[in-house]
Amino acid sequence: MPHVLDNLRVVLVATRNPLNLGAAARAMSNFGFAHLRVVNPYELAFREARSAVGASEILASAKEYESVADAVADCALVVGTTAVRHRELLHPVRRLEIGARFMRKELTSARVALLFGSERVGLSNRELSHCHWLIRIPTAEQNISMNLGQAVAVCLYELARARHKTDEPDKLRRATSAELERLTQMLLDALILSGYVSPTAAAPGEERLRRMVRRLGLLPADAETLLGMMRQIVWKLRADGALE
């Protein structure tokens, strides 16, 4: 089912090392994935990787974005990668094998983004807030930090591994990131208007909210319904506020 692999978007965020960009593209080619997206790569690294001898078609056709939000806007499921176990507090974290199973199911019907952070710091909390959940590669406690190119290879191997198995298609398409972001912003408006979130401290609240909205696994119709509800509530809060 090549069309299934075709639904994956590998998203490299703020990658510094051209060798890692090349290695990621090579692993994608090895395991049958074609669509690479880069967010704010170090310009020089990106140009160097693209012009390297043997640079792949995948690198040549890689798309560049200025934010994670833009890079995942058309994806119904956004999965981040992390080595750090204490981030489990903010996001659900699944072991690669389990997470890959969920991703494969989603890939049968929708676009899925798999995010990898920079070599130094991984994905920031702000970047992670665009993710529905995270996967971690089960590593030895003594050394949990993998090389970026190797981490990409292992994740794509696991995603491609069970192609032969007949995965039940998940008939329930999920809302896209763009739809979820509209809901997040409308909910944030309601929370600010109601005094739940103070406008000055909105940024951290916004990230928490974004993460939570991603965890809901909303169907498109439900996302739309909730958006309509929140729009009405916001309208009412504004109308009442204007009376004061």
Add this chain to the structure above:
Amino acid sequence: MPHVLDNLRVVLVATRNPLNLGAAARAMSNFGFAHLRVVNPYELAFREARSAVGASEILASAKEYESVADAVADCALVVGTTAVRHRELLHPVRRLEIGARFMRKELTSARVALLFGSERVGLSNRELSHCHWLIRIPTAEQNISMNLGQAVAVCLYELARARHKTDEPDKLRRATSAELERLTQMLLDALILSGYVSPTAAAPGEERLRRMVRRLGLLPADAETLLGMMRQIVWKLRADGALE
């Protein structure tokens, strides 16, 4: 079972690139393997890899051999790696996942060697002749040639993977029905107060709402957070309404 992983000998034959030696050692460390053996490495590459910043203990304690025969002499099972399918004629070739299962069984009682050939030509037929059988990583037909460091990472991931139960249940507990019902009622209040739902037609709206809230698959903490948000919004709508 750390002693099991301890029985593996990763054997790199005629490796040319110091970065690949370092990458192999790093993957070993990531997945809990300690014993690296090198056969006829390019001298300069080996010295460079060993003296690299952050070079691991694994590289420092790597043992050097002049022939594959010497490097695998104490191993009860010797497994080669190959990308090339027509070598299947000379040796049995197993898909990584299957081969790893056999290897793990053997590792419980004996030393097992896993061989990787040089970047240019892989393992020669002479080197392969020391192997009991071969494994290949299932790659896309269009590009079967993997980067050495990535191939090592994928193989070791697969070997270490099944230490965990493969059908481990998804551990994320969901909110209870009682928690969901409190949220449903609070949301309904907000919808009535904002005029989204008319009080007289609340019953069918309530059922739709209840079904939707159940579809969210909420974690307990998220259910509580959402309840707190809706409570504040309801309070504000009531307070504003009282002003009219």
